[in-house]
Amino acid sequence: MPKMQRYSPQEAHTAEAPEYTPALLRRHRWGRIWLVVFQVSTLVGVAALTALLFNIINSAFGYVAIENKVAPSALAINGIPIEYLHPVDLTYILRENVSAGLFRKLNRDKPFEERSREEIYDLVIRYVVRPRVEKSWPLFPSLFRRQQVFAEAAEKYPEAQIVFRSWLRPKFLVSPQSSKAEFAGVRTAVLGSLWTIAITILFAFPIGVGAAIYLEEYASDTWFNRIIQTNINNLAGVPSIIYGILGLAIFVRALEPLTSGAIFGYVEDATTANGRTLLSAGLTLGLLILPIIIINAQEAIRAVPRSLRQASYGLGATQWQTIWHHVLPGALPGILTGTILAISRAVGETAPLVVVGASTFITFDPDGPFSKFTTLPIQIYQWTSRPQDEFRNIAAAAILVLLALLLSMNAAAVLLRNRYSGKTTR
Numbered sequence: 304m305p306k307m308q309r310y311s312p313q314e315a316h317t318a319e320a321p322e323y324t325p326a327l328l329r330r331h332r333w334g335r336i337w338l339v340v341f342q343v344s345t346l347v348g349v350a351a352l353t354a355l356l357f358n359i360i361n362s363a364f365g366y367v368a369i370e371n372k373v374a375p376s377a378l379a380i381n382g383i384p385i386e387y388l389h390p391v392d393l394t395y396i397l398r399e400n401v402s403a404g405l406f407r408k409l410n411r412d413k414p415f416e417e418r419s420r421e422e423i424y425d426l427v428i429r430y431v432v433r434p435r436v437e438k439s440w441p442l443f444p445s446l447f448r449r450q451q452v453f454a455e456a457a458e459k460y461p462e463a464q465i466v467f468r469s470w471l472r473p474k475f476l477v478s479p480q481s482s483k484a485e486f487a488g489v490r491t492a493v494l495g496s497l498w499t500i501a502i503t504i505l506f507a508f509p510i511g512v513g514a515a516i517y518l519e520e521y522a523s524d525t526w527f528n529r530i531i532q533t534n535i536n537n538l539a540g541v542p543s544i545i546y547g548i549l550g551l552a553i554f555v556r557a558l559e560p561l562t563s564g565a566i567f568g569y570v571e572d573a574t575t576a577n578g579r580t581l582l583s584a585g586l587t588l589g590l591l592i593l594p595i596i597i598i599n600a601q602e603a604i605r606a607v608p609r610s611l612r613q614a615s616y617g618l619g620a621t622q623w624q625t626i627w628h629h630v631l632p633g634a635l636p637g638i639l640t641g642t643i644l645a646i647s648r649a650v651g652e653t654a655p656l657v658v659v660g661a662s663t664f665i666t667f668d669p670d671g672p673f674s675k676f677t678t679l680p681i682q683i684y685q686w687t688s689r690p691q692d693e694f695r696n697i698a699a700a701a702i703l704v705l706l707a708l709l710l711s712m713n714a715a716a717v718l719l720r721n722r723y724s725g726k727t728t729r
Contacts, residue, residue, distance in 0.1 A: 362699035363470050365445040368456045368463035369485075372433035373400070385427060390415075393423040400431040429486055436485060436693045437463050471700035479666045480682070484693035489701050492682040494668050495581065495661075496650065496708065499678055502585025503592065503649050504642075510589075511596030512638060518597070519604045520626055539594040547658030550587030555579055555659055562586070564673030579660025582672040587655050592645035599641020603634040639720035643713055650709050653680040679705045 378385045378400075380392050388396075394415045398406050409415075415423060428434065437460045440452050445467065456465050478488025514535075522528045559578035560566040607630050615625040662677045663685040669676050679701060686698035 359699045359702050361441045361443050362696055363703055364442040365440045365468070365696075366449075366452050366456075366465055367439045367468045367693075368437040368460045368465055369434050370437050370460065370463045372435070373431055375432055378427070378431065385424070390418070390420045390423050393420070393427050396431060397423065397427055405430065425486075429483075434485055436691075439468075439692050439696055470696045471703050475697070475700055476704065479668070480664060480677075481666070482664075484686075484691060484697050487686075487694075487697055489679065489682060489704055491665055491668055492677050492679045492701070493704065493708065495665075495676040496678040496680075496705075498581045498669050498672070498674075498676065499584045499588060499656075500646060500650060500712070502582060502672060503588040504646065506586055506589035507593045507596055507645070508642060511593050512600050514593075514597050515600030515604055515638075516626060516631075519601050520622070520630070535594050535597055539598055542654075543591055543652055544654040544658065546587055546591040547655030549590065550583060550655060550659045554583040554586050562673070564671075567673075569671075569673050577660075579675065580673045581669055581676045584656050584659050584661065584676060584678075585672070587659050588649045588652060591652065591655060592649050595645040595648070596638075596641055599644070600634070600638045603637025603641065604630060606637060607633040636720045639716055643716040643720070646712060646716070647709060650712070651680055651705070653678075653684055656681055679708070 375385055378396055380388060380396075383392075385393065385396065397409075409426060413422075418426075438456070444452055453465060456463060475488045476493070477490050478486060479491050480489075481487040518528070518532065522531075554562050555578035562578040562580055562583045563569075564580070564582075611629050611633065612625050615629050616622075620628070656678060661681045662675055663681060665675060665677045683698050683701045683705065686694045686701065689695075
């Protein structure tokens with residue numbers, strides 16, 4: 304019995320149909336080429352993200368040369384360093400070394416009797432010791448060229464103290480903005496971003512999902528509904544600055560009594576009402592991500608099998624009961640996925656908020672939807688435009704905070720999506 308010859312899948316095709324051999328070989332060759340292209344594209348993307356992250360981390364840590372206007376040792380009382388002085392003594396040092404007007408202002412902001420020792424100590428450092436960063440070095444030279452860094456510092460800044468500083472530190476997260484990078488923080492910007500995103504989600508999510516339900520489950524295939532669908536698809540690609548102009552015209556100006564809070568009595572003098580508030584910013588970003596949520600929700604609803612609807616109707620359920628109990632639970636994981644992508648875009652937006660009126664310098668925390676505000680992207684932009692190197696260091700630290708905030712929000716949304724996804728598969 305002759306031995307049967309074995310072929311590979313590619314050789315089998317060519318052995319059975321020799322006339323197709325050139326075409327098959329050409330297709331396999333192009334397949335290998337495209338595989339290499341896709342692998343190279345992936346590697347380029349990973350390399351770009353790695354370089355970006357390295358650049359941020361490189362700027363957020365490193366040695367700094369700090370010179371004090373007044374040496375802390377000169378402020379000791381009876382040989383006790385200021386680090387161990389009583390709050391009363393620290394208040395005395397502050398009163399004796401700052402102007403009377405500044406002392407009264409600090410006392411008006413918060414009486415010294417109500418301040419903790421750490422708060423008074425920070426005021427002494429800020430207004431009496433007055434440390435100033437003369438130069439900062441990135442992380443890479445600080446780790447691998449340490450001797451050169453110290454030699455340069457000793458030559459150019461002989462009176463300076465060289466310390467390794469992490470610009471991303473706990474005090475950076477809880478401090479408000481300041482005109483000095485050494486004391487600036489992102490507390491007001493983080494709270495502004497959280498307020499803005501909360502308003503955006505509350506506005507855009509229910510409207511977007513409701514519009515998707517209507518377009519997929521209720522709307523008939525008419526020319527008017529086709530125009531609406533086309534406009535929604537086009538609005539998803541409109542530049543964000545256009546939405547900022549729209550928000551300025553509608554929310555800041557036309558609806559100023561509402562967005563400023565004057566209609567609810569939050570503004571004592573209606574003539575001073577200003578619609579450049581958190582509410583205007585949140586509604587503007589809501590318009591920005593609304594088309595994205597609608598389109599993704601439509602795709603998720605369309606992916607629910609038609610047989611599920613027919614089975615529900617066959618058991619006597621109404622259309623709304625079918626949508627609420629069967630279609631939406633099955634589409635919810637896809638809807639949440641689209642919402643995650645939309646929120647990620649909204650968190651990093653800057654252009655619409657600049658047009659709507661986000662503040663670039665603000666030192667008080669937002670306490671409601673009618674407050675003035677700033678956000679992390681605005682804060683980062685403002686710091687990177689400053690000429691001092693230390694502001695770029697704290698901008699890098701703020702970028703890390705923004706990435707952590709974004710990843711935390713996305714992780715929470717992914718967990719929620721996976722939870723509902725598990726329920727629908729059981």
